Amino acid sequence: QVQLQQWGAGLLKPSETLSLTCVVYGGSFSGYYWTWIRQPPEKGLEWIGEINHSGSTNYNSSLESRVSISGDTSKNQFSLRLTSVTAADTAVYYCARRTQLRNWFDPWGQGTLVTVSS
Amino acid sequence: EIVLTQSPATLSLSPGERATLSCRASQSVSSYLAWYQQKPGQAPRLLIYDASNRATGIPARFSGSGSGTDFTLTISSLETEDFAVYFCQQRRNFGQGTKLEIK
Numbered sequence: 001q002v003q004l005q006q007w008g009a010g011l012l013k014p015s016e017t018l019s020l021t022c023v024v025y026g027g028s029f030s031g032y033y034w035t036w037i038r039q040p041p042e043k044g045l046e047w048i049g050e051i052n053h054s055g056s057t058n059y060n061s062s063l064e065s066r067v068s069i070s071g072d073t074s075k076n077q078f079s080l081r082l083t084s085v086t087a088a089d090t091a092v093y094y095c096a097r098r099t100q101l102r103n104w105f106d107p108w109g110q111g112t113l114v115t116v117s118s
Numbered sequence: 119e120i121v122l123t124q125s126p127a128t129l130s131l132s133p134g135e136r137a138t139l140s141c142r143a144s145q146s147v148s149s150y151l152a153w154y155q156q157k158p159g160q161a162p163r164l165l166i167y168d169a170s171n172r173a174t175g176i177p178a179r180f181s182g183s184g185s186g187t188d189f190t191l192t193i194s195s196l197e198t199e200d201f202a203v204y205f206c207q208q209r210r211n212f213g214q215g216t217k218l219e220i221k
Contacts, residue, residue, distance in 0.1 A: 045162070047210040060210070094161055103209050104152035106173060108161035 002027035004109035006095045008080075012116045018082040022095030022109050023075065029053050033098040034078040035105060036069060038091040046091075050098065051078055085116045120144050122206050124213035130221040137193040139216045141206035146186045150208055153182055153191045156215075157202045165204075166191060193218075 008020030049059035154162035166182035
């Protein structure tokens with residue numbers, strides 16, 4: 001059974017860079033899109049972007065100038081970087097898997113609360 | 119961009135009752151719609167994919183229907199563990215959620 005485990009810094013100051021990593025246990029890195037999704041406190045879900053095993057990426061246009069997702073197939077992990085964070089980037093960040101040619105996310109990581117505060 | 123609108127925002131029901139949650143898309147999404155359940159402090163859990171297919175391990179009391187622009191998630195007889203927030207999703211777009219609370 002595939003499991004995703006994520007980690008990263010939980011408290012940032014404005015203008016710093018958010019960095020999170022998600023490792024895939026019990027499954028292949030190939031054949032899937034590896035995704036980041038976030039959820040501001042008491043709000044809905046926002047798709048951030050994704051990467052596949054070949055390194056092809058897609059990003060939310062509203063974040064594209066600040067976001068990058070990278071992958072390391074040798075370690076079965078992928079990472080999110082979001083630069084120049086502000087309080088508006090405060091959210092729980094989730095990693096998730098999407099099967100190629102499919103439109104749903106399963107499974108999800110446990111989530112990481114990232115707070116941006118001076 | 120496709121907008122997904124869920125209704126109602128909050129649904130108050132008692133255990134044993136039937137729950138009907140709605141998700142409407144701003145344009146046709148064929149059957150490419152998924153439903154998730156989220157409990158406090160937890161990640162969303164996939165319930166239904168492609169509008170009507172239950173994910174692995176999901177109880178039969180959960181069912182999904184619809185196509186095009188109108189979709190429904192039905193919980194036939196509510197258990198106490200079903201009280202949570204439910205989201206619909208199509209590709210990169212999520213609905214705003216329906217909170218199912220105990221009456």
